[in-house]
Amino acid sequence: MEGTIFSCVILGLAVMVGVVTPGVDAARAFFVFGDSLVDNGNNNYLATTARADLPPYGIDYPTHRPTGRFSNGLNIPDLISEAIGSEPTLPYLDPELNGENLLVGANFASAGIGILNDTGIQFINIIRIFQQLQLFQQYQQRVAALIGEEQAQQLVSNALVLITLGGNDFVNNYYLVPFSARSRQFSLPDYVVYLISEYRNILARLYELGARRVLVTGTGPLGCVPSELAQRSRNGECVAELQRAAALFNPQLVQMVSSLNNEIGSNVFIAANAQQMSSNFISNPRAFGFVTSKVACCGQGRYNGLGLCTVASNLCPNRDVYAFWDAFHPSERANRFIVREILTGDTRYMYPMNLSTIMALDTRT
Ligand SMILES: *[C@@H]1O[C@H](CO)[C@@H](O)[C@H](O)[C@H]1NC(C)=O
Ligand SMILES: *[C@@H]1O[C@H](CO)[C@@H](O)[C@H](O)[C@H]1NC(C)=O
DSSP states (O other), X not given: OHHHHHHHHHHHHHHIIIIISTTSOOSOOEEEEESTTTOSSGGGGSSOSOOOOSTTTTTTSTTSSOOSOSSSSOOHHHHHXXXXXOOOOOBTTOTTOOGXXXXXXXXXXXXXXXXXXXXXXXXXXXXXXXXXHHHHXXXXXXXXXXXXXXXXXXXXXXXXXXXXXXXXXXXXXXXXXTTOHHHHHOOHHHHHXXXXXXXXXXXXXXXXXXXXSEEEEOXXXXXXXXXXXXXXXXXXXXXXXXXXXXXXXXXXXXXXXXXXXXXXXXOOEEEEOHHHHHHHHHHOGGGGTOSBSSSOXXXXXXXXXXXXXXXXXXXXXXXXGBSBSSSSSBOHHHHHHHHHHHHHOOTTTEESOOHHHHHHHHHHO
16 A cells, blocks of 8 residues: 555656656755754654744744744745745654655754753753754655665755754853853863864764755854843843854854865865854844844843743834844844855855855756
């Protein structure tokens, strides 16, 4: 029974690829790993408080309903899918991620996680990065059962991958409480070196699992998010200590990515500097059509930066004029500015090259 359904699916695909797009690959698969900046809803299937499953999350999403994305509308992976001509990635835990849907790719990200296993422990049941990589392995077995081992491998090696880690290792670990275990163990510079060495192991594992084009993002402007302004800023200036953390982390990420590429002998990994991308609209919001980059659209307290975004929160009428949707996450419109730099930014933003260059390169070979 199951076998018959599968062979029908395979036959259908062969016809589609052969007839509709002769000689051209179907849209490239896309895989996403990381934290809440890129989670498309996995946490909705988990017993955790780190969820965006209630209104007003999703208020500007096509369905106007919450989906688990930490955004008023689309998030960064959605906008990358749009740019490469693919459907949005389904969360790996979504029961609809089955059959032909598997060939679009999958989103393994889980809000609250970090590079380290002890990051986000307060969220209890979330998919830590080593588990995300295990699920990627499981995914590949499922796809191999559907289209064959060789085709599955090709799908993965031709795919685009996005991995976003690091922010939570600061805000939900090192700086979560005064005198946290990690801050007693490491000075900030030593902690950053440790994080980068663990991030390198994670990327090496992704390579082992067959990934060949990987966008790697570090932390955003940690000290400028409304949550930090609310808790630590005196008069609205970005919090220096967290800005220092991001300023140490992001350049070392670029170095690590370069050395990994040198070792492999190919530009598999591309560093995307999310701090740089966001700092433009944070330091000059009006030039980007935002009325503020300090106050979150949804929240309460100073800068709307305290607590969670819920139905009871203040909600701005026009989400497009706020750089931050909630206390931590950019609005859809801010995400569009970030993805614009991913696509066309110069080497200050995308090292060694941007996504439009990658797409041009990869269709030529
Ligand atoms: C996280 O835990 C897994 C499973 O116990 C382990 O394999 C991995 O090395 C740990 N990662 C770090 C950074 O300690
Ligand atoms: C990025 O993209 C732009 C426009 O697509 C291109 O002109 C530029 O050379 C690219 N830069 C890099 C560093 O890849």
